[in-house]
Amino acid sequence: MTVSILHRATGSGMATVGAALLVWFLAALAAGDTAYATFRDVFTYADGRLNIVGWVIGVGLTWSLFQHMMSGIRHLVLDTGAGYELKINRNLARLTFVFSTLLTIVFWLYLGIK
Numbered sequence: 001m002t003v004s005i006l007h008r009a010t011g012s013g014m015a016t017v018g019a020a021l022l023v024w025f026l027a028a029l030a031a032g033d034t035a036y037a038t039f040r041d042v043f044t045y046a047d048g049r050l051n052i053v054g055w056v057i058g059v060g061l062t063w064s065l066f067q068h069m070m071s072g073i074r075h076l077v078l079d080t081g082a083g084y085e086l087k088i089n090r091n092l093a094r095l096t097f098v099f100s101t102l103l104t105i106v107f108w109l110y111l112g113i114k
Contacts, residue, residue, distance in 0.1 A: 002093070003071055003097075007071035011068050017060075059104065070096040070100045
C-alpha cells in the first residue's frame with residue numbers, strides 16, 4: 001500500500017516540481033542574464049557546485065524518478081499475473097525502495113557530486 005501511494009506521490013511531485021522549475025528556468029532565460037543568474041544562484045555556489053537547496057531538489061527529484069520507475073516495473077510484473085503471493089509481493093515492494101535508493105546513489109556518484 002505504501003508503495004502504491006508513494007508511486008502516485010512521486011509522479012505528482014515530479015510533475016509539479018519539475019514543471020515549476022522548467023517554467024522558472026525558461027522564464028529566467030527569456031528575461032535575460034540577471035534573471036538567469038538569480039535562478040542559477042538559488043541552486044549553486046559561485047564555483048558551480050550545488051548548494052544545499054540544489055542538492056536536496058536534485059537528489060529528491062532523482063530519487064522520485066527512480067522510485068516511480070521501480071514501482072512501475074513492479075506493477076508491470078503484477079500485470080503479468082506474477083508476484084501476487086503475499087511474501088513475494090512484500091519483497092517486491094521493499095525492493096523498489098532498495099533499488100531506487102541504490103540507483104540514486106550510483107547516479108550522483110557517477111556525476112561526481114558527493
